[in-house]
Amino acid sequence: MKSTYLFAQSAKKWGWFLFIPFLILGFFCWHxxxxxxxxxxxxxxxxxTDELAVTGLILSLFLIGFSKVKDEDEMIHSIxxxxxxxxxxINYALIILATFSVYGxxxxxxxxxxxxxxLLVYVLVFxxxxxxxxxx
Amino acid sequence: xxxxxxxERAKLDLTQEALAKKIxxxxxxxxxxxxxxxxxxxxLALKMSEVFNVPVxxxxxxxxxx
Numbered sequence: 584m585k586s587t588y589l590f591a592q593s594a595k596k597w598g599w600f601l602f603i604p605f606l607i608l609g610f611f612c613w614h615x616x617x618x619x620x621x622x623x624x625x626x627x628x629x630x631x632t633d634e635l636a637v638t639g640l641i642l643s644l645f646l647i648g649f650s651k652v653k654d655e656d657e658m659i660h661s662i663x664x665x666x667x668x669x670x671x672x673i674n675y676a677l678i679i680l681a682t683f684s685v686y687g688x689x690x691x692x693x694x695x696x697x698x699x700x701x702l703l704v705y706v707l708v709f710x711x712x713x714x715x716x717x718x719x
Numbered sequence: 720x721x722x723x724x725x726x727e728r729a730k731l732d733l734t735q736e737a738l739a740k741k742i743x744x745x746x747x748x749x750x751x752x753x754x755x756x757x758x759x760x761x762x763l764a765l766k767m768s769e770v771f772n773v774p775v776x777x778x779x780x781x782x783x784x785x
Binding site for chain 2: 653654656657658659661716717719
C-alpha cells in the first residue's frame with residue numbers, strides 16, 4: 584500500500600499514556616486556573632501551562648487516532664475515513680446544540696472544548712467501529 | 720455487488736486467513752468482502768484474480784443499484 588501518513592503502531596500506546604495526564608492538566612488549567620510556576624517565563628505576561636496542556640492534548644489525540652492498527656489495510660483505511668466524516672458530523676451537531684443552549688460568556692467553554700472534540704469524536708467512532716469489526 | 724469469493728476459495732481449499740495472507744490484508748477484510756459489506760479496490764480485486772487464476776468479473780458481479 585502507498586504511504587498512509589500514519590504513525591507507527593507503537594505510537595498509539597504513547598498517545599494514551601500522554602492523553603490522560605494532559606486531559607487532567609487541561610481540565611484543571613481551564614476550570615481552576617491551575618498553573619505550573621516553572622512555566623512562568625520572564626518577560627512574558629503569560630504562564631505557559633495552558634499552552635502546554637493544549638499542545639499535549641492535541642498531540643496525544645493525534646497519536647491515538649493516527650497510529651497504524653495491527654492490520655492496516657485498505658478496509659481499515661476506509662473505516663478511518665468514514666469515522667472522520669462521522670466525527671465531523673457529530674462534532675458540528677454538538678456545536679449547533681451548544682449554540683442554542685449555552686449563552687453569554689459561558690460560550691467560551693464550548694469553544695475551548697471544541698479545540699479537541701473533532702479529534703476526540705473521530706477517535707471514539709473509529710475505535711468503536713474497530714471493536715465491532717473484531718466482534719464479527 | 721455480488722461475489723462468489725467463497726466458492727473460489729473452496730475450489731483452492733483456501734481459508735479466509737490463507738487468502739488474506741496471500742494478498743496482504745486481514746482476515747476481517749476477506750470476511751467483510753464475502754459478506755458484501757466492503758467493496759475492495761481494483762488492486763485487491765486483481766490480486767485475488769491472480770490467486771484464483773480467473774478474471775475478476777468471474778467472481779465479482781454488478782447488481783441493480785450499482
